[in-house]
Amino acid sequence: MNSLKVGQLILALRKEKKMTQKELADQLLISDRTVSKWERGIGCPDISLLPSLASLFGVSVEDILSGELSCNVLDGGNMKRIKFYVCPICGNIIYSMNTIDIACCGRKLEPLEINKPDDLHHLNITESDGEDYITFEHPMNKDHYLSFVAQVMYDRVMLVKLYPEQSGALRMPRKRGSKLYYYCTQDGLFMI
Numbered sequence: 001m002n003s004l005k006v007g008q009l010i011l012a013l014r015k016e017k018k019m020t021q022k023e024l025a026d027q028l029l030i031s032d033r034t035v036s037k038w039e040r041g042i043g044c045p046d047i048s049l050l051p052s053l054a055s056l057f058g059v060s061v062e063d064i065l066s067g068e069l070s071c072n073v074l075d076g077g078n079m080k081r082i083k084f085y086v087c088p089i090c091g092n093i094i095y096s097m098n099t100i101d102i103a104c105c106g107r108k109l110e111p112l113e114i115n116k117p118d119d120l121h122h123l124n125i126t127e128s129d130g131e132d133y134i135t136f137e138h139p140m141n142k143d144h145y146l147s148f149v150a151q152v153m154y155d156r157v158m159l160v161k162l163y164p165e166q167s168g169a170l171r172m173p174r175k176r177g178s179k180l181y182y183y184c185t186q187d188g189l190f191m192i
């Protein structure tokens with residue numbers, strides 16, 4: 001732990017929360033002199049205090065230990081860089097316009113890599129009544145199924161959740177220039 005960096009981060013986060021050293025100290029049931037020491041880089045917070053400190057500031061324990069917050073470059077959130085995340089434990093689906101630090105069920109999630117569709121992961125798309133009628137032959141059993149199809153347009157995302165045992169067909173509004181992302185519980189993310 002670099003006590004100087006950690007101290008500076010604590011100082012910055014405390015100011016952001018508009019708290020005095022005393023107010024922070026009171027929340028942690030420690031003395032304000034201890035807070036002052038941290039912020040001057042003389043000693044680091046005790047490990048037992050890190051979880052409360054992190055939750056007070058709304059950051060992770062890791063962030064405090066590293067003494068810095070990882071930030072994305074401001075890019076206006078271009079949809080072309082959309083990233084999908086799926087929790088391997090609970091199946092939670094998250095998408096973001098940029099890479100984010102995100103965890104679910106206690107595990108850090110990595111953005112899904114996009115695979116090239118093979119014969120098994122092929123979607124048939126036909127137009128009907130101004131909509132895309134999407135069908136697929138992919139299995140839909142509990143251990144192996146497509147769990148979502150997301151249509152990504154320049155200004156919106158429409159995500160359709162699919163469930164095991166359901167038929168391999170869905171409808172999406174027909175949108176020019178949109179991309180379809182879909183996820184197989186065994187083989188990962190595909191895009192067309």
Ligand SMILES: [Zn+2]
Pocket residue numbers: 087088089090091092104105
């Ligand atoms: Zn989860």
Ligand SMILES: [Zn+2]
Pocket residue numbers: 120121138144145184185186187
């Ligand atoms: Zn599959």
